[in-house]
Amino acid sequence: MDDYSKAEVLMEALPYICKFHGQKFLIKYGGHAMVNDDAKNWVAKDLVLLKYVGMNPIVVHGGGPEINNAMKKMGKTPEFIHGLRVTDQETLDIVKMVLIGKINGDIVSKLEKYGGKSVGLSGKSGHLIKAKKKLQYLLKDSQKIEVDLGMVGEVSHIDTKLVDLLVEQNYIPVISPIGVDEYGNDLNLNADIAAGDIAGATCSKKLIMVTDVDGIMEDINDPSTLHKKVNVEKLEMMIEQGIIQGGMIPKIEAAINALNKGVDSVHIINGRTPHAILLEIFTETGIGTMIVK
Numbered sequence: 001m002d003d004y005s006k007a008e009v010l011m012e013a014l015p016y017i018c019k020f021h022g023q024k025f026l027i028k029y030g031g032h033a034m035v036n037d038d039a040k041n042w043v044a045k046d047l048v049l050l051k052y053v054g055m056n057p058i059v060v061h062g063g064g065p066e067i068n069n070a071m072k073k074m075g076k077t078p079e080f081i082h083g084l085r086v087t088d089q090e091t092l093d094i095v096k097m098v099l100i101g102k103i104n105g106d107i108v109s110k111l112e113k114y115g116g117k118s119v120g121l122s123g124k125s126g127h128l129i130k131a132k133k134k135l136q137y138l139l140k141d142s143q144k145i146e147v148d149l150g151m152v153g154e155v156s157h158i159d160t161k162l163v164d165l166l167v168e169q170n171y172i173p174v175i176s177p178i179g180v181d182e183y184g185n186d187l188n189l190n191a192d193i194a195a196g197d198i199a200g201a202t203c204s205k206k207l208i209m210v211t212d213v214d215g216i217m218e219d220i221n222d223p224s225t226l227h228k229k230v231n232v233e234k235l236e237m238m239i240e241q242g243i244i245q246g247g248m249i250p251k252i253e254a255a256i257n258a259l260n261k262g263v264d265s266v267h268i269i270n271g272r273t274p275h276a277i278l279l280e281i282f283t284e285t286g287i288g289t290m291i292v293k
Contacts, residue, residue, distance in 0.1 A: 030062030031212035033271025062191035126162030131179025153187025158201035196254030200261025215289030
């Protein structure tokens with residue numbers, strides 16, 4: 001690329017830098033993009049650049065692949081219902097060990113390596129995430145049946161004071177999705193759904209889900225069926241038709257929840273694409289799927 005082309009790329013970003021200056025962006029970071037070394041570097045650099053051009057990224061991370069690996073090493077088989085991890089006490093201990101003890105610190109270290117200031121948190125920090133046990137239902141023979149997911153929670157309240165303070169002081173908050181119920185018990189939260197709740201509570205402009213798929217497709221095996229832009233009505237129809245299923249369902253639930261709470265748009269992008277976050281925010285076409293109301 002010659003110098004003029006480089007300048008053109010920078011100029012394409014200018015309107016978006018102006019438009020989003022001072023805005024909060026909630027970045028949900030998960031999938032296999034978290035275990036690929038190149039992807040981890042790209043994501044960290046993108047987040048630090050966002051901060052230095054005047055935006056305020058807030059990170060909520062998952063850790064599914066690493067949790068699965070840790071469980072298998074300890075002789076446990078991961079089990080999911082509608083994309084949600086069934087969590088007994090031993091599984092919860094593994095989840096906390098991986099999310100809080102390893103992944104959170106790794107992300108903070110990466111951000112600081114590239115010049116950012118970052119603080120690692122969990123939902124337990126500063127009463128950030130109050131949660132309650134999640135009730136999950138399945139349809140069987142046209143009957144609604146409750147299934148027990150164990151120590152799995154859903155958000156009942158977000159207290160943003162600590163996150164707001166860190167953002168004001170130019171830190172990038174990095175949040176592990178562990179909540180606490182009214183009795184002081186820890187609960188495992190789906191990171192996608194927690195990210196949607198936190199995006200709404202922090203008045204984030206966008207929720208960007210960095211995962212390991214290109215976006216929402218009519219056929220998961222055919223990249224040409226990628227939806228560049230889709231609305232909630234279309235998504236609900238795709239779920240009813242079984243096109244969207246498994247781990248994508250919590251992402252869509254989180255997206256709809258965030259939009260209902262005032263987030264302008266939700267983006268699902270492939271974190272294994274070099275600098276995917278920058279391409280989605282600062283270019284006209286973007287690279288993933290943008291979801292709007």
